[in-house]
Amino acid sequence: MARVxxxxxxxxxxxxxxxxxxxxxxxxxxxxxxxxxxxxxxNLIGLEGEGIKEIAEAARIEDRNHFExxxxxxxxxxxxxxxxxxIFHDMSACPPAKLPExxxxxxxxxxxxxxxxxxxxxxxxxxxxxxxxxxxRTYDLALAILNEEIEHESWxxxxxxxxxxxxFMRRGETSPFVSKFLK
Amino acid sequence: MKEFTEKELAEYNGKNGKxxxxxxxxxxxxxxxxxxxxxxxxxxxxxxxxxxTAALQQAPxxxxxxxxxxxxxxxxxxxxxxx
Numbered sequence: 001m002a003r004v005x006x007x008x009x010x011x012x013x014x015x016x017x018x019x020x021x022x023x024x025x026x027x028x029x030x031x032x033x034x035x036x037x038x039x040x041x042x043n044l045i046g047l048e049g050e051g052i053k054e055i056a057e058a059a060r061i062e063d064r065n066h067f068e069x070x071x072x073x074x075x076x077x078x079x080x081x082x083x084x085x086x087i088f089h090d091m092s093a094c095p096p097a098k099l100p101e102x103x104x105x106x107x108x109x110x111x112x113x114x115x116x117x118x119x120x121x122x123x124x125x126x127x128x129x130x131x132x133x134x135x136x137r138t139y140d141l142a143l144a145i146l147n148e149e150i151e152h153e154s155w156x157x158x159x160x161x162x163x164x165x166x167x168f169m170r171r172g173e174t175s176p177f178v179s180k181f182l183k
Numbered sequence: 184m185k186e187f188t189e190k191e192l193a194e195y196n197g198k199n200g201k202x203x204x205x206x207x208x209x210x211x212x213x214x215x216x217x218x219x220x221x222x223x224x225x226x227x228x229x230x231x232x233x234x235x236t237a238a239l240q241q242a243p244x245x246x247x248x249x250x251x252x253x254x255x256x257x258x259x260x261x262x263x264x265x266x
């Protein structure tokens with residue numbers, strides 16, 4: 001634990017235990033999403049599916065990066081990950097992004113993807129609101145992740161006919177916002 | 184439709200197998216089926232069995248999230264007497 005770092009956050013008026021629990025739940029959401037997106041990506045096939053596969057893959061890899069970036073902050077603040085992976089899965093901040101009943105229905109897969117991203121956008125907005133001006137490091141991390149989650153939502157929502165998002169798919173490396181936490 | 188007092192609503196806290204009910208703008212919703220209300224707790228900060236009308240103003244989502252949950256009653260607030 002980074003004792004003084006935790007003290008500073010406590011002194012700023014944040015309930016650190018609650019914040020750590022939120023971070024663990026969001027770490028669980030990222031890792032489980034990485035897993036479920038693997039299955040979704042495998043099922044994005046055919047004329048409709050292939051066009052979405054690449055962005056699903058970018059979102060999948062970035063969600064794994066988010067997990068990697070959150071974990072050190074949990075331990076810095078005196079928290080830890082559950083020892084049991086099943087408990088970790090079930091405490092996720094977002095519902096499992098499971099393959100729809102009809103795995104050939106690309107629109108249904110897109111709905112799962114966009115709902116997962118929207119849950120993440122809400123979750124990191126919540127953490128940003130909670131830590132803004134109080135816990136600079138967690139805020140910086142949550143904001144970086146939020147930037148990427150908003151882009152993921154934008155990519156998928158365009159395919160659902162919700163209008164243009166103004167975003168393009170990734171060019172070059174993944175996680176342009178979060179990569180600074182992974183070095 | 185069933186009327187709940189705040190005390191009665193508090194019984195439905197989602198713990199120990201009890202259903203999880205929450206109130207919003209006078210309506211009582213059953214959120215037991217929601218993954219996000221497991222064990223009567225939502226995103227660390229919110230507990231079932233309570234009126235969350237004020238809390239929703241701070242939430243990163245709108246009231247549309249309640250659409251998918253059944254309404255199981257209405258919340259009867261404490262009567263205020265004129266002096």
